[in-house]
Amino acid sequence: xxxxxxxxxTLRFMNGEMxxxxxGEKVGVTRQTIxxxxxxxxxxxxxxxxxxxGVFNVTLLEVFGWEISN
Amino acid sequence: xxxxxxIAWLSLGAMIIAYGIYFTxxxxxxxxxxxxxxxxxxxxxxxxxxxxVAILIVGHxxxxxxxxxxxxxxxxxxxxxxxxxxxxxxYYVLMAGIIMVGIVLPFLGTGWKIVNSALFMIVIAEFxxxxxxxxxxxxxx
Numbered sequence: 001x002x003x004x005x006x007x008x009x010t011l012r013f014m015n016g017e018m019x020x021x022x023x024g025e026k027v028g029v030t031r032q033t034i035x036x037x038x039x040x041x042x043x044x045x046x047x048x049x050x051x052x053x054g055v056f057n058v059t060l061l062e063v064f065g066w067e068i069s070n
Numbered sequence: 071x072x073x074x075x076x077i078a079w080l081s082l083g084a085m086i087i088a089y090g091i092y093f094t095x096x097x098x099x100x101x102x103x104x105x106x107x108x109x110x111x112x113x114x115x116x117x118x119x120x121x122x123v124a125i126l127i128v129g130h131x132x133x134x135x136x137x138x139x140x141x142x143x144x145x146x147x148x149x150x151x152x153x154x155x156x157x158x159x160x161y162y163v164l165m166a167g168i169i170m171v172g173i174v175l176p177f178l179g180t181g182w183k184i185v186n187s188a189l190f191m192i193v194i195a196e197f198x199x200x201x202x203x204x205x206x207x208x209x210x211x
Contacts, residue, residue: 029146032071033148033149036148042148045147052097
């Protein structure tokens, strides 16, 4: 078993404390969806994942990771 | 709280209030062995629908006024996933209920008993749908 991890909170901070609403607007989802992605409650589609990486100008692996747990 | 979760809570509440009153009235009349007339049932049903619609209109206007940006936002992929999951489960609940009403009740009851049972099954399916939407947003997706 494992779970998807992400660095969205850190990346938002490093990009001028971008708000969840702003990021959501840029990738075409709601603020609540960004919040759900950040807290690991929702795994986005590949399309949204790539868009998020694109907003921060980083690779997908710099935004999302996979944590293996027993 | 996401706008669509608020709307699901509103719809669930309006439905529970409206159909709670309706089915309480119908069950009490049935237990007292005082069957209500066709006209009374029709008037009661009309009033119940009016109550439900009034609650929904007031609720929608309130939420639109309180969170106008969220109200205007289009459904995103998470909203669509939650909606599709809830609808597909509610569909099976509705199908099971309607088949039961259509096949079993003609042997046990007539007229309004069948109509009210079918209505009850629709309400149950709606209840399941709104509950799953709320659960979907609470859970995350």
